[in-house]
Amino acid sequence: MEDSFTKTLKALADPSRRKIFHTLIVLASAIPITQVVSEFEISRQGVTKHLKVLEDAGLVHIKTQGRQRYCKADAKPLQEMNKWLQFYDKFWDDSLNSLTDYLGNKDV
Amino acid sequence: MEDSFTKTLKALADPSRRKIFHTLIVLASAIPITQVVSEFEISRQGVTKHLKVLEDAGLVHIKTQGRQRYCKADAKPLQEMNKWLQFYDKFWDDSLNSLTDYLGNKDV
DNA sequence: TATATACGCAACCGTTTAGTTGCGTATCGA
DNA sequence: TCGATACGCAACTAAACGGTTGCGTATATA
Known part of the structure; x- marks a missing residue:
């Protein structure tokens, strides 16, 4: 699958979600x-x-209790996002230092 | 618009991008x-x-020179992502400490 | 000047997405 | 037991998406 x-990322790319x-x-x-529904204007x-999309991404867990289905958020999948970001933080300040750090040419 | x-997030939610x-x-x-094209199997x-999607998100800058269009990545938009994530890192280790930190009840 | 290169624009296609409505059903409380 | 509540499932719709092909055009080169 995916x-x-x-x-x-797809789950969080939607503002409603x-x-x-x-x-x-x-x-x-x-x-x-x-x-949850009562807090929003969507049906x-x-x-x-x-x-369901959030649950599929592991960002929400749902368990049934009687006729109700309880939803709870889980931020764990965000750790992967954080890890992904960490690679790029070398690049986002545009300074040559951080870039050369990455390239390993600290003497340049 | 958007x-x-x-x-x-939408730009980065696609694996090809x-x-x-x-x-x-x-x-x-x-x-x-x-x-760029030569590195991938897409047309x-x-x-x-x-x-274009990446450029619209500010993740890539393109400038024309002669008949060529030079593309360069820019990680700056990721800073916003990082900032967004920072709010949630309180929650992703599931420990009561960090949660109560957020709630401000350090004495509980 | 003729040809090759590097692109943009537009149309098209199948799939996914965000959202709706309608209907059926299990569960709870009176 | 009866009605209200809390849901799931399915069908539908309009728009967006990822990708393609075809064609036109500006730029560079021989």
Whole structure:
């Protein structure tokens, strides 16, 4: 299928999903889908779809309890993103120092 | 239109574009589109489209010189990504300490 | 001047995406 | 047991996406 990192990026590339993820992670506790829906202007099915994408990326975990499905955010997949970024931080300040550090020519 | 952060994430959510970006940034110099194309198995127009998305996200800068268009990667938009991530690193180790740090209840 | 090179633009195609509506069903409370 | 609640599943739609092909054109070179 698709690698997990691509899944994570795709999941977070949508503003609605970022909002849902943010809401859930700040809430820090599991809440039923209906309650998630009440925070947004999208339909229940719309939110459910977004939650599925987030769940597929491991950014949200859902467990059923009775007739309710509790959602909880999980930031772990972001670690991979952070790791990915760490490679590029050598480049983003545009300074020759960091670049030559990467290239290993510290004497230049 | 679309906010810059969403553009950045969408641009990088595609594996081909990540590869192009990576190739360009490691190369550290501006190269013509044709040369970029030669590194991949996608058609020239495919690569051009990807470059346009990357350029629109500020991850690549292109300048014309004669009949050639030189592309150069720019990691600056990644800083915004890094900043975004920094908010969430409080959550990804799952420890109560970091969470309570965020909540400001250091005495709990 | 003729030819090759390096591109842009536009059309097209199949797939995915973001979102909706409709309907069915399991669970809970009165 | 009956109605409300909390959902899933499926179908649908309009738009975007990743990629292609065809054609036109400016620039460089022989």
